[in-house]
Amino acid sequence: NYWPVMHNPRYHLSFLVRRDVIELPTCFTCIPCVFAVCSRFTNSMNIACEINGIGAMKSARGMNGHCGMNNARVMLSEGMDEMKLSTHSELQEAWHDGHGLQNNLFYNLTKLKLVNCDITPYAIPSNILPCLKSLKELEVQSCKKVKVVFAKNDTEEIPTKLNNLTLGNLSELTLLWEKNFQGILKFQNLQQISVNDCKNIQTLFPDILAENLTMLEKLEVKSCDGLREIVGKEDVTTCSGKKFSFPHLTSIHLDTLPELTYFYHDIFTVEFPVLNDLYVTECPNLELFQGADPEREAASTSTSINRQPLIPNLKAISILKELSLDWRHISMLMLGQHFEDLKYLNKSSLFFNFDKSKKPTLTLEILEMMPNLQDISLGLINSLEIFLTTHNRKQGILRQLKILTLYKVFELQYINLEDSLLNTVCEKLEVLNVLNCLDLNMLFHSPSVLSFSCMKELKIGYCSGLRYLFKCSMAKVLTCLEEISIMECHSIIEIVAKEQDGTTSQGVKFEWLRCIILSSLPSLECFCSGNGSMMLPSLIQVSIWQCPKVEVFSLGEINAELFRGIKTSSDSNDQLVFYNDLNASVKRVFLLQVRISSK
16 A cells, blocks of 8 residues: 655655654655655645654645645654665665755654665665664665665764664675774664674674673674674683673574684683573584583693583573574583573473484483473474483473474374473473474374373474374363364375274264464365264354365264364454354355356
8 A cells, every 4th residue: 555656866864753663664755855746646635744843843834846645744753763775776876875965854863774685785875874873774775886884984973872773685785884893883882783694704803893892782693604603702812711691681583604614713701690591403513501521621722622511501501481492502511511400491492303214212300490481392203203211200390381392303203202302291281383394294102192181272284295183082081172273284185184983983073173274274174074963162263265165064963063264364354254053154165266266
């Protein structure tokens, strides 16, 4: 719902209005305060656009001959806080050299986006930087020629109010801050930093700046192939023993950084006393925890005294609430020095990305360290045999677990582990998520379904080999189910399969099932293929999206007194389809889809 707007060919800008979420495309003139409105607007059309720093110009009418209607106007006032530069070449040139820009217009700007801009080499040139006195959020995305985010300005000290910095898909970026700032630029208010898909950057912060990031709360760095260190040593003559303190840092996410080797390439100490979310995966060269192998530690000390672990003292993570690690760092954590339980930890993701020929078990020690864990994700493993154990201490481990996510469990054809630790810890499980398990052909095998008798939510996605979830006889055990969601499983034919004799002698009853979501299932023919009755007393809504073969919900009789209709798209404004009952409604949806596809 874009509005057509005329524009001055020299300057080109698009921006978003914060309060009413009015979005104007990349054809709206703003710099230098030249605005025009297309004559397509009706006589009563007013556009209320607010942008900090352009309050001096209250209205524009018929400027440069672009407005043909006296009633068409643009109201400018203080309050708009977001500006988004377009890819118009003239604007990029003006942004680069400063000609024609009234820089004082930016004094009150609080949010700036640079997306797909043809500017080089700086995202924020030195002539613009001093004018961003009120800037709190900066986002730079897909600017292919940007090499440095902030240019150096040695004329004055520049304190900034910047809180959030987001950088993404900057293929030529090598530096965030130009070298040798020497304290000229202050980022003492920076709270969140996100850097994603910047392949050529090697260092995130110079040390002189990192020492002043005392308000930093969240650090996220992903898919930066060339990154070697988080903090770089600006002055080689600086004495060793740097201390970095991040008293407000609560979250660190480091993901897919194949060359990351150092936090700081020298002797250092680091403190983050309130850290509660640690996510480190696919960082094979990073020393995260202090190992327990004295020979290895001695060799490391003699050959590279500068390669210190990021967390040498495991007490530093004792208050963690969320922890995500891959197998290398899980192993180091288990081998590390003794420390108190992670008693505050309630969510953990463990990724076992090792050679497929290896089949390690999940040692009890690491599970015993998480006595109050409620949400665990297990990914990149060959099978669920990591839970196989007969250890007599297994009682009581993970008894608080509520949510289990299985991600890319290879060779998993169905869950059938009655003799495993998993069967014990899932007794109180409420949510089961199964994602990208390509070898899965059915979800439950009869002995193991008993462990999921308390399950309320079942979500399955991207399991291309899945044929059905379970048979009718097993459905009676899942009495607490409230929601079933299946998406992107291209081979699934039915959700609940009939027994081998083709009957459902006692019928199927889901007492509390209120919502069913079936999305992108091209082979699905029905929900239940048995001919017995289905009791669905709590079912309110069924969503069926991109399931072209579904003509009937169940082959047997259905009792669903509360059923209101079928949702056929993700658009919340679309009305539900209802006709007589559940089966008839499914049939009507099918006929509507056939009619649409035949046009």
